[in-house]
Amino acid sequence: MSVAVIGLLYGASTLLVMFAGMPIAFALGAVATIFMVAFMPSSSVDTITQNVYEEMASITLLSIPLFILKGAAIGRSRAGQDLYGALHAWLYRIPGGLGIANVFACALFAAMAGSSPATCSAIGSAGIPEMRKHGYSGGFAAGIIAAGGTLGILLPPSITMILYAVAAEQSLGRLFLAAIGPAVLLVVLFAGYAVWRFRWEYAHAKVAYEKGGKASPILDADMLSMREKFSLLPRVLPFILLLTGVMVALYGGFATPSETAGLGAVLALALIAIIYSVWTPKDLEPILVSTLRESTMLMLIIGMSLLYSYVMSYLHISQSTAEWIVSLHLSRWVLLATILLMVVVLGFFLPPVSIILMTAPIILPPLRGANFDLIWFGVIMTIVMEMGLIHPPVGLNIFVIKNIAPDIPLRDVMWGVLPFVGLMILAVVILCIAPGIATWFPDHLMGAGR
Amino acid sequence: MAHGLDDVATASEAVSVPGDTAGFERLIAPVNYVVVIVSSVALVIASFVLTYSVASRYFFHFSTDWQDEFSVFLIVGAVFMSAAAVQARRGHVAIEAFSSIMSRRANRIRLFLVDIATFVFCAFFSWKSWILLHEAIIEGFRTSSTWQPPLWIPYSLMLSGMVLLSIQVLLQIATQIHRWNRPS
Numbered sequence: 001m002s003v004a005v006i007g008l009l010y011g012a013s014t015l016l017v018m019f020a021g022m023p024i025a026f027a028l029g030a031v032a033t034i035f036m037v038a039f040m041p042s043s044s045v046d047t048i049t050q051n052v053y054e055e056m057a058s059i060t061l062l063s064i065p066l067f068i069l070k071g072a073a074i075g076r077s078r079a080g081q082d083l084y085g086a087l088h089a090w091l092y093r094i095p096g097g098l099g100i101a102n103v104f105a106c107a108l109f110a111a112m113a114g115s116s117p118a119t120c121s122a123i124g125s126a127g128i129p130e131m132r133k134h135g136y137s138g139g140f141a142a143g144i145i146a147a148g149g150t151l152g153i154l155l156p157p158s159i160t161m162i163l164y165a166v167a168a169e170q171s172l173g174r175l176f177l178a179a180i181g182p183a184v185l186l187v188v189l190f191a192g193y194a195v196w197r198f199r200w201e202y203a204h205a206k207v208a209y210e211k212g213g214k215a216s217p218i219l220d221a222d223m224l225s226m227r228e229k230f231s232l233l234p235r236v237l238p239f240i241l242l243l244t245g246v247m248v249a250l251y252g253g254f255a256t257p258s259e260t261a262g263l264g265a266v267l268a269l270a271l272i273a274i275i276y277s278v279w280t281p282k283d284l285e286p287i288l289v290s291t292l293r294e295s296t297m298l299m300l301i302i303g304m305s306l307l308y309s310y311v312m313s314y315l316h317i318s319q320s321t322a323e324w325i326v327s328l329h330l331s332r333w334v335l336l337a338t339i340l341l342m343v344v345v346l347g348f349f350l351p352p353v354s355i356i357l358m359t360a361p362i363i364l365p366p367l368r369g370a371n372f373d374l375i376w377f378g379v380i381m382t383i384v385m386e387m388g389l390i391h392p393p394v395g396l397n398i399f400v401i402k403n404i405a406p407d408i409p410l411r412d413v414m415w416g417v418l419p420f421v422g423l424m425i426l427a428v429v430i431l432c433i434a435p436g437i438a439t440w441f442p443d444h445l446m447g448a449g450r
Numbered sequence: 451m452a453h454g455l456d457d458v459a460t461a462s463e464a465v466s467v468p469g470d471t472a473g474f475e476r477l478i479a480p481v482n483y484v485v486v487i488v489s490s491v492a493l494v495i496a497s498f499v500l501t502y503s504v505a506s507r508y509f510f511h512f513s514t515d516w517q518d519e520f521s522v523f524l525i526v527g528a529v530f531m532s533a534a535a536v537q538a539r540r541g542h543v544a545i546e547a548f549s550s551i552m553s554r555r556a557n558r559i560r561l562f563l564v565d566i567a568t569f570v571f572c573a574f575f576s577w578k579s580w581i582l583l584h585e586a587i588i589e590g591f592r593t594s595s596t597w598q599p600p601l602w603i604p605y606s607l608m609l610s611g612m613v614l615l616s617i618q619v620l621l622q623i624a625t626q627i628h629r630w631n632r633p634s
Contacts, residue, residue, distance in 0.1 A: 021549065022564045023542035030571040049578045053526070053608060059518045062525045066497050255504045258518070262500025269494075288490035292528065295493070296536045297543055299529040349545050 001039075007317040010035055014308075024354055025297070029304035032311040039315055048307065055306035056299060059258045060166060064302075065295035066261035067157045071113035072291045073268035077276045079239055080109055080122025086232040088130065089224050095202070098134055099144050099194030102127040106148025107187050111155040112243050112268075116389050120149035120400040128405045135205060135218025138408035139416030140197055146397040146413070147190055147420030150386035153352060155183045156247070157261065160352045160385060163302065164378045167309075167360035171375075172257050173250065177442040178375045182383060182427065185437055189423045197419075238275060242267050251445070298353060305357035318361035325366045332370040333432075336377075339363050340384050340428070347388025355385060379438045380428055387424050390417045474621040474628065475538060481614070482535035489528035496521040496528075516597040523604050530611025534618035558626070565623045572616040579609040 010031065017027040029052075036045045056062070074080075084105040091097035091104070102123060110119045124145035131141035153160040156176035165172040198218075205216035246264045249255040255263055273279035278287075312318045330338065342363075346355045367377055389397045401413055431437055503517040536542055544564075549557055583605040585591070591601040 017567070018545050019547060020564055020567075021544050021546060021560055022567055023537075023544045025542055026568045026571050027544075029575065030567060033571065033574065046578065046581065049575060049582045049605075049608065052575075053582075053604065056529070057522050057526055057604070059522060062496075062522055065493055065525055065529070066500070069493055069497060249504065254508055258521070259500045259504045262497040262521070263504055265494075265497040266501045269497075285487075285490075288493065289486055291493060292486060292490050292532050293536050293539070293541050295525075296529050296532045297541055299525075300533060300542065349547065351543060 003316050003320045006035075006039060006315055007321060010312065010315070010317055018349070024350070025300035025304045028301070028308040028354070028358075032304070032308045035311050035315065040311070044314070051310055052303045052307050055310075056303040058166065059256075060162060060172060061299075061302060063157075063258040063261035064159050064162060064298060065291065066258070066265045067114050067159060067162075068295050068298075069288075069291045070157075070261065070264040070268040071115045071118055072287045072294075073265065073272050073278075074109070074113045074239065075115065075118035075122050076287050076290070077272040077278055079112070079272070079276075080105070080119075081126040082232070082235040083109055083239065084123050084126045084130075086236045089229045089232050092224070094195075096191075096195035096198030098131055099136065099140075099198055100191045102131065102141075102144045103148050103187055103190045103194060106145065107151050107155065107183065108240070108243070110149065110152035112239055114152060114155075114157045114159060116149045116152035116386075117396060117400045119152045120145055120397050121404060123148065124401060125404045128401070128408075132405075133217060134220070135201070135216040136198070137201060137412070137416075138405070139412035140201065141416070142401045142405060142408050142413040143416030143418075143420050144190070144194060146390045146395070146401050146417045147423070149397050149400070150389045150424075151183055151186065153386055153389070154179050154186070154379070154382050156180070156250075157257075157264070158382065159298070160356065160382050161378065162257070163353055163356045164360075164381065167356050168364055168374050168378060170378060171442075171446070174375050174442040174446055175378050176250070177445060178379050178438045179382065181437040181441050182379050182431055185430065186383070186424065186427050189427060190420065193419060193423060235275060238271050242271060301351070301353050302357065305354055309357055309361050313361055319365075321362045322365040325362070326369055332372065335366060335370055336372065336380075336432075339367065340380070343381060343384045344387065344391075347385055347391075352382075352385040352388070356381070373435065373439060375442065376431070376435050376438050380431055383424055383428055383431075387421050391421050474624045475618070478534065478614075478618055478621055479538065482532075482538055482618070485531050485614070486535045489532045492524040492528040496524040499524075515595065516599075519593055519595055519597055519599055523599070523607075526604050527607035527611075530608045531614070533611050534614040537615055537618045537622075562623065562626050565619055565626070569616060569619040569623060572612055572619055576609060576612040576616050579605065579612050583609050 013034070014027065014031050017031055018024060022030070033045070033048060036048060084101065087101040087105045087108075088098060091101040094100060105123045105127065106119050109123055110116070113119055113122070124142075127145055128141045131144070132138060152158070156179060158176070158179065161175045161179060162172060164170070165175050202218050205218045209215050209219060242264070245267065246260055249263055250257065250260045269284075278284065309318070325335070343355060343359070346359070350358075364374065368374060389395050395417065398410070398413055398417060401408070402410060499517050499521050503514055507513050533542075549560075552560065583602060586600070586602045586605050592598040593601060
């Protein structure tokens with residue numbers, strides 16, 4: 001049987017088993033095992049468990065559960081609300097300041113928690129009611145939180161970035177640094193849109209009021225004293241210190257990525273114990289159990305995805321597909337656009353972890369051949385996968401928002417997130433025109449070249 | 451949906467499950483509970499071990515050669531051992547794109563077939579894990595680091611976790627058969 005036929009069978013069986021509803025981890029493992037039995041020497045089937053163990057026993061990959069623990073500790077405390085409250089107090093005087101405060105709070109929280117849905121849930125549960133109380137439309141408020149939450153998979157310590165670093169054999173430190181510029185770009189774009197949209201909603205509310213309609217709360221102005229503003233800072237500062245401390249440990253050469261994950265988890269647990277008195281076994285149980293559930297689900301997908309990729313490589317499916325893509329002689333930008341479109345489509349059904357591990361062996365060789373910087377591409381791919389978290393009809397964050405603000409109609413939430421999808425596409429275009437936004441920071445700090 | 455990495459992502463799948471710990475599954479629930487608690491503690495210990503590693507190097511100027519592998523063993527063990535507890539809540543993410551357009555009866559049959567396929571895979575993986583563990587004990591396999599801990603430790607955790615997972619899936623299948631046969 002030719003490699004092409006085996007490859008088509010491999011892809012078709014995977015789709016069939018996955019769409020039948022078999023858990024992704026077991027679906028990938030089962031398909032890989034069946035093809036090992038059918039097309040590989042029997043000795044390779046005997047090493048299946050050893051393969052999975054050795055792929056999973058990477059200390060870099062195993063930093064993921066510890067980063068999840070750090071995120072769960074922060075996410076299940078009142079840190080999100082406190083962070084949001086402080087930013088709101090300091091930014092509310094700026095037109096659209098409440099929206100900007102939500103974007104900034106999402107970015108900072110995402111950097112601490114490293115999880116997109118956790119960010120949406122923590123900031124949104126305080127931010128959405130506050131924005132609506134101040135007259136922001138439901139769709140606009142939902143859009144800000146859904147989009148802000150996506151920064152969780154871009155900002156360090158992003159789990160998506162850790163997996164990309166492993167799959168593409170790139171420096172994790174360099175990838176983390178490369179994500180900072182584009183994340184700032186997205187924050188600026190989101191905040192800019194929040195200001196514009198606020199002005200638009202304010203102007204409409206004003207016209208309606210002047211025509212004798214009801215005064216919208218968006219027209220009211222808040223006042224907070226400096227004393228009130230400063231009183232909110234002490235609860236937030238320790239978390240900012242945690243964020244800074246973790247970054248200094250990683251980039252100051254004090255700790256490896258896995259040690260940073262362990263240190264971050266211990267510091268996060270210590271901070272919630274000191275600030276929020278979350279330290280009894282009863283308090284800690286939900287944090288630890290949710291961490292374990294998420295880590296187990298994720299690590300099994302990772303282990304089986306790596307087995308799946310190994311079989312694909314052994315049977316020359318990935319190499320042949322990569323060669324076929326190269327033989328199409330597409331221009332480099334058409335090649336990039338095609339690959340990103342594929343990532344968007346896969347994002348309808350698969351989590352970022354599976355997309356990265358399953359597609360990396362196929363898409364990275366042609367991209368390398370077309371002289372794309374793989375660090376830069378990792379950032380671009382992550383932004384595209386961020387879109388998958390909010391683009392209708394199946395973006396995860398949309399459903400997180402529906403959970404925390406069930407009275408906002410789904411239609412409004414979807415219309416509310418669409419401008420942010422547009423802004424993410426704009427960010428990808430800007431990064432294609434000015435790749436230095438991603439590459440300057442790592443090149444400057446760690447030296448150019450790889 | 452299968453986008454997510456968090457509990458939120460799997461909540462919808464968990465809802466569609468008939469009986470969370472009902473029927474036969476009640477047999478394994480206490481075991482899963484204990485395993486989850488022990489595994490949670492293992493994760494926290496791994497965090498402290500890695501923190502100790504940084505502190506000892508920075509403050510006391512000596513480096514350890516065991517902390518990475520010790521953490522790997524703890525985390526790999528925690529992951530495999532709690533796989534059954536996650537399955538008990540249908541927490542392993544799946545694509546549920548067709549569940550909403552299928553009839554209730556068709557969905558039950560689909561879920562039943564999926565469980566059988568999952569069981570076959572997990573049982574096969576358990577059998578291969580046993581062969582690997584047996585070989586590691588007989589041959590005295592160790593890691594290639596300077597610390598060189600025996601590999602039967604993580605392999606036995608992998609085997610125990612996969613056996614527990616296979617039993618969990620089998621009990622879920624049995625629960626479904628039992629419900630079909632029960633007069634309504």
